[in-house]
Amino acid sequence: MVTKRKAVALISGGLDSMLAVRMVQEQGIEVEGINFYTGFCVEGHTHAIRNHDKKKKKRNNALWVAEQLGIKLHIIDVIEEYKDIVINPKHGYGAHLNPCLDCKGFMVRKAEEWRITNNFDFIITGEVVGQRPMSQTAKRMPIVMRESGAGNRLVRPLCARKLEATLPELEGWLDRSKLGEISGRSRKEQIALTRQWGIKDYAQPAGGCCFLTNQQYAAKLQDLWTSRGTREYELDDIMLLKVGRHIRPNADFKLIVCRDDGENNFATGYKNRFISLYANSHEGPLALFDGQASTENLKLAARIVARYGKGKHASVVTVQVSEPRESEGQELNVTPLDTTEMPREWIL
Amino acid sequence: MAHYEYDLRGMICPMPVIRTQDRIAELLDGDALEVLCSDPGALHDIPAWCRIHGHSVTNAVHEPEGLIRIQVLVHKP
Numbered sequence: 001m002v003t004k005r006k007a008v009a010l011i012s013g014g015l016d017s018m019l020a021v022r023m024v025q026e027q028g029i030e031v032e033g034i035n036f037y038t039g040f041c042v043e044g045h046t047h048a049i050r051n052h053d054k055k056k057k058k059r060n061n062a063l064w065v066a067e068q069l070g071i072k073l074h075i076i077d078v079i080e081e082y083k084d085i086v087i088n089p090k091h092g093y094g095a096h097l098n099p100c101l102d103c104k105g106f107m108v109r110k111a112e113e114w115r116i117t118n119n120f121d122f123i124i125t126g127e128v129v130g131q132r133p134m135s136q137t138a139k140r141m142p143i144v145m146r147e148s149g150a151g152n153r154l155v156r157p158l159c160a161r162k163l164e165a166t167l168p169e170l171e172g173w174l175d176r177s178k179l180g181e182i183s184g185r186s187r188k189e190q191i192a193l194t195r196q197w198g199i200k201d202y203a204q205p206a207g208g209c210c211f212l213t214n215q216q217y218a219a220k221l222q223d224l225w226t227s228r229g230t231r232e233y234e235l236d237d238i239m240l241l242k243v244g245r246h247i248r249p250n251a252d253f254k255l256i257v258c259r260d261d262g263e264n265n266f267a268t269g270y271k272n273r274f275i276s277l278y279a280n281s282h283e284g285p286l287a288l289f290d291g292q293a294s295t296e297n298l299k300l301a302a303r304i305v306a307r308y309g310k311g312k313h314a315s316v317v318t319v320q321v322s323e324p325r326e327s328e329g330q331e332l333n334v335t336p337l338d339t340t341e342m343p344r345e346w347i348l
Numbered sequence: 349m350a351h352y353e354y355d356l357r358g359m360i361c362p363m364p365v366i367r368t369q370d371r372i373a374e375l376l377d378g379d380a381l382e383v384l385c386s387d388p389g390a391l392h393d394i395p396a397w398c399r400i401h402g403h404s405v406t407n408a409v410h411e412p413e414g415l416i417r418i419q420v421l422v423h424k425p
């Protein structure tokens with residue numbers, strides 16, 4: 001009897017990993033998926049936080065893709081281990097704070113550990129040579145094979161014919177002639193494959209698979225590191241960077257002003273960690289205060305909060321300022337900050 | 349065939365799915381697990397995870413105060 005070979009696939013939820021799995025399934029390989037949760041992933045909660053995203057499908061795309069492919073998906077929490085990748089990337093960052101090359105090496109290494117523990121034969125990813133400037137150039141792809149320890153058990157089915165033959169190809173587990181030779185950023189060939197396999201619905205990630213490739217997000221993360229004087233972070237810190245307007249009037253404090261009810265609800269969960277502010281006299285957003293709570297700073301924060309509420313044109317707005325865990329607090333009567341008093345640089 | 353409860357309130361997706369997955373890994377065929385969550389995304393993600401792993405969701409409710417209860421019947425070979 002011929003042994004059925006098994007592959008573990010890195011599933012991001014995007015189209016490429018979906019097609020890569022499908023391509024090896026076509027060759028009779030049994031596949032299971034693995035998805036790493038770093039805390040920066042675009043998938044998941046973020047859809048749930050903001051109101052305006054309500055119309056969007058709230059599905060977790062990695063799970064959805066797995067279901068479409070009929071494979072099991074294991075979601076792995078790598079939040080702690082991933083910190084070192086973000087804080088000290090050996091190969092540096094891409095356009096923003098995205099350590100793509102180190103990140104790929106890390107994920108493939110974790111997949112290799114999983115492969116060995118679970119007795120699978122090889123690893124597949126949806127990478128396409130020449131698609132991403134940092135991690136997917138022909139020169140850099142071998143780095144991931146080497147540094148992850150996966151070596152030639154790492155197969156990129158979509159562009160396999162553009163690369164050296166891997167172990168599954170040499171052993172005949174995979175027929176190289178039926179693998180892809182896609183390269184570059186054009187999506188033409190991927191779209192042709194969706195037609196060939198009748199795939200009608202798929203996620204189209206804009207940019208990268210995580211927030212670290214997002215310019216505004218990276219600016220907020222950099223500000224967090226600079227203001228704290230350390231690059232250490234907790235999951236809550238990086239979650240909050242996805243919520244609200246982040247306004248830093250000076251080095252001493254930052255204010256997170258929610259933009260809608262969804263964010264207000266989300267931020268309410270953090271009232272036990274931060275001083276919180278909201279207008280009592282007028283409708284308005286909830287804001288979290290992060291920094292040194294001097295009288296002057298709190299007053300300025302209250303004026304900012306007033307500016308974002310319905311009382312922005314009123315002469316006086318009463319703002320409730322509550323210490324962490326306290327529902328009551330002090331009330332400040334302030335004049336909402338005028339637009340001219342708020343320089344653009346304050347908004348991170 | 350034991351019945352377990354797991355409180356995952358306050359966690360944001362995909363953490364409730366990950367914790368449910370890791371808890372189910374420790375359970376036996378026929379065990380029942382009731383998960384309590386607060387992120388509405390869990391109502392979608394936990395049943396999806398259960399479907400692809402062959403476990404049954406016997407009940408999934410979103411109570412008025414926002415509490416989400418999902419009951420899973422574990423199936424293992």
Ligand code: SF4
Nearest residue numbers: 099100103208209210
């Ligand atoms: S975009 Fe983010 S998740 Fe994707 S490889 Fe780069 S750092 Fe990793």
